[in-house]
Amino acid sequence: MFHVEPKQSFRGRVIAISNQKGGVGKTTTVVNVAAFAGLAGWKTLVIDHDPQANASSVLLPQPAPQNLVTVYQGQIPLPTNEENVWLVPATSGLLDDELKLTRQDQGRHALRQKVLGWQQQFDLILIDCPPSLSALSTNALVASNFLLLPLQAEYFAMEGLGQLLAYVDDLQQQGADLQILGIVLTMYDKNNTMAVQVDNDLRLHFKHKVFQTAIPRDGILATAPSHGQSILSYDPLSAGSIAYAALTREVLRGLE
C-alpha cells in the first residue's frame, strides 16, 4: 500500500532521535518511522534510551517479559508486534546507569560499544533519547551516524535547536561520526500563523536540512500508543500515518 525505499546494501545505519525539549514527538517519530521502515523490509532495531520508557510501552510484546534489564546491563533485542521491528526496552535502571556513565572516563562510548555488534544484525537502528542533554543523550549521539531532530513549530523551539546544534558541533570536533540527517516539524498546524512563520524561518536558515514532510497534529497519532500500536497498525490511512510514511521515505533516502 505504501511505497517506501527498498533496502540498500549497507548495514546498520544508526539514527539518534533527539531534542532536549520534552514532548516534541521524539518517541512518536521513533515508533512510527520504525514501523514504516520495517514494512519496507528494513530489519529495524529501536533502542529505548529514555528512563520514561515510552517507546517500550508501545512496542513491548504483551505480556511483557520478566527480568528486563537496561542496554548497559546486557538486555538483548526482543521481537515486537510490528513487522521487522525489534526493541531493546528501557527500564528505570537507566537512571542508575546514567550516574555511572557520568563518573566513567570513557562513559560516553558505552552505548557505541553495544551498537557496533547490532550494526551487523540490523539494517537500521533508531535510538529514542530522553528530553535532556545528559550522559544518556551524549551516549546516543556518540553511538549514532545521524541525528533526526523533531521540532515543534513554536517560538521557543528555535532556542533549544541552537543549543543542540552547538552540542553536536562540539561532539563532531571531538571526533564523533555524526551528521545532521534533518529536522522534522511535528504537531504542525498550517492554520497557526506562528507555526507557519517558524516553518518559513527554519527552511530559510537550514534549507534542505528540513524535511519536506511536516507531521500534522493528529489526535489519532496520540491514541495509537494506548493500543500498543504504531500508526501503521492502528490506522494506516489516517493523516498522521500518511505523513509518517512520507517522512520515512525521506529518512531512508537521506541515509544513502
Ligand SMILES: Nc1ncnc2c1ncn2[C@@H]1O[C@H](COP(=O)(O)OP(=O)(O)OP(=O)(O)O)[C@@H](O)[C@H]1O
Ligand atoms: N503529530 C502529533 N499529533 C498529535 N499528538 C501528537 C503528535 N505527536 C506526538 N503527539 C503526542 O504528544 C505527546 C508527546 O509526544 P512524544 O511522547 O512522542 O514526545 P517526546 O518528545 O518523545 O516526549 P519526551 O520528551 O517526554 O520523551 C504524546 O502524548 C504524543 O502521543
Ligand SMILES: [Mg+2]
Ligand atoms: Mg519520548
